[in-house]
Amino acid sequence: MNAEVLSIGTELLLGEVIDTNTSYLAAQLPLLGINLHRVILVGDNRERLSEALHQAWKRSDIIFTSGGLGPTEDDITREVIAEFLDEELNVSPELEQELRLFFARMGREMSSHNIKQATIIPSARAIPNPRGTAPGWWIEKEKKIIVAMPGPPWEMQNMWVKEVMPRLQQKIQGDFILSRTLKTFGLSEARVNEVVSPLFVSADPELGIYAKPDGIHLRIIARAAKREVAEKIIAQHEAHLREILAKYIWGFDNDTLEGIVGELLIEKGLTLATMESFTGGLLASTLTSVLGNSSSYKGGFVASSNEAKITLGVDTQLIRQYGSISTEGAEAMAMAVCQRLGADIGVGVTGVAGPDIIEGKSPGLVYIAICGDREKWTGDWNFPPPLQLNNIATVAALFALRQRLLSIN
Numbered sequence: 001m002n003a004e005v006l007s008i009g010t011e012l013l014l015g016e017v018i019d020t021n022t023s024y025l026a027a028q029l030p031l032l033g034i035n036l037h038r039v040i041l042v043g044d045n046r047e048r049l050s051e052a053l054h055q056a057w058k059r060s061d062i063i064f065t066s067g068g069l070g071p072t073e074d075d076i077t078r079e080v081i082a083e084f085l086d087e088e089l090n091v092s093p094e095l096e097q098e099l100r101l102f103f104a105r106m107g108r109e110m111s112s113h114n115i116k117q118a119t120i121i122p123s124a125r126a127i128p129n130p131r132g133t134a135p136g137w138w139i140e141k142e143k144k145i146i147v148a149m150p151g152p153p154w155e156m157q158n159m160w161v162k163e164v165m166p167r168l169q170q171k172i173q174g175d176f177i178l179s180r181t182l183k184t185f186g187l188s189e190a191r192v193n194e195v196v197s198p199l200f201v202s203a204d205p206e207l208g209i210y211a212k213p214d215g216i217h218l219r220i221i222a223r224a225a226k227r228e229v230a231e232k233i234i235a236q237h238e239a240h241l242r243e244i245l246a247k248y249i250w251g252f253d254n255d256t257l258e259g260i261v262g263e264l265l266i267e268k269g270l271t272l273a274t275m276e277s278f279t280g281g282l283l284a285s286t287l288t289s290v291l292g293n294s295s296s297y298k299g300g301f302v303a304s305s306n307e308a309k310i311t312l313g314v315d316t317q318l319i320r321q322y323g324s325i326s327t328e329g330a331e332a333m334a335m336a337v338c339q340r341l342g343a344d345i346g347v348g349v350t351g352v353a354g355p356d357i358i359e360g361k362s363p364g365l366v367y368i369a370i371c372g373d374r375e376k377w378t379g380d381w382n383f384p385p386p387l388q389l390n391n392i393a394t395v396a397a398l399f400a401l402r403q404r405l406l407s408i409n
């Protein structure tokens with residue numbers, strides 16, 4: 001089955017909002033065995049949306065639209081679909097009732113403009129949207145399917161998981177398609193590709209290699225008539241990948257590095273503190289996103305200047321001798337914060353964000369130290385400057401922390 005996504009919204013065309021709905025759908029469709037062969041980004045413009053719909057209808061079996069289901073003048077998806085299918089839009093009393101209940105539950109008055117969101121055409125079935133005011137539409141006509149979904153990702157994804165995907169699964173009823181994602185850090189995309197491609201010589205199972213903010217992800221997709229067979233294919237290939245990439249793999253599917261680090265700290269009953277310079281608090285912010293309410297994370301300091309580092313306990317003499325951007329500097333930061341906050345483990349992150357060379361060190365050079373009572377570990381990385389350095393250094397610190405935590409009994 002060939003599919004096309006029409007992503008609708010002028011704000012997307014202007015670059016004010018990044019089109020995450022399309023990437024979400026693009027990742028979901030292969031799991032249903034649906035081949036996404038085109039994506040169209042179109043503004044809130046009747047003529048152009050209508051033209052895009054005409055083209056998509058000619059080329060594709062399924063058309064997914066996202067956006068333009070709101071109550072305002074520029075929300076035109078319903079009108080354009082109705083006109084294209086030559087059907088009349090009418091207010092559905094059931095949908096109106098649901099809409100009124102939605103507003104009543106929020107204690108808000110429903111604007112007369114919202115009534116538009118209760119309109120529907122005869123060939124469409126409404127798709128419930130408990131997270132918003134715009135129901136989706138499911139249309140089957142002339143052996144084609146149109147699925148219209150709301151733009152806000154939180155609404156669209158919920159509708160996809162709860163309503164659209166199960167309906168499509170029933171419709172397609174073909175092979176079982178399973179996927180498994182392995183998340184790695186420390187190797188480039190090209191290197192991962194080189195190492196794993198001999199294992200994936202045929203198209204089944206399919207292997208996708210993706211560069212993500214937290215490293216390189218590998219996604220295995222297996223298709224089979226029976227679920228057990230698809231599971232076996234995935235397990236076999238996963239085992240091979242684990243063998244080859246063992247020390248680089250840090251997680252699977254929905255795992256996050258901060259989530260894993262958080263679990264390990266709690267499991268081992270250890271506390272953590274951080275001192276970072278050019279990452280500007282990103283490490284602390286990422287850790288608090290999972291450990292905010294836990295006693296495992298004692299806290300962190302952003303010590304951008306040498307003065308701040310010295311005030312927080314880093315030795316002046318050490319900075320004079322080695323510079324603050326050094327193995328010794330990172331270690332001193334980790335130990336100082338450990339002592340200050342009485343934590344079991346301290347992490348120090350220092351480096352050169354660029355564009356200038358500092359202390360004779362080039363942009364992209366990052367030193368990370370992890371210190372505890374019993375051990376001290378320091379690593380340095382040299383990341384190519386176009387990378388988002390504060391993000392990659394944060395990921396590197398979490399990755400190193402995970403490894404250290406795993407080695408503690």
Ligand code: ATP
Binds near residue numbers: 068151
């Ligand atoms: P609403 O009832 O909120 O108006 P809608 O279906 O009309 O819903 P839009 O008005 O097109 O949706 O978009 C609402 C908001 O949802 C946008 O301002 C944007 O923040 C977000 N959004 C829309 N489309 C996308 C997309 N493809 N990717 C990410 N965010 C999106």
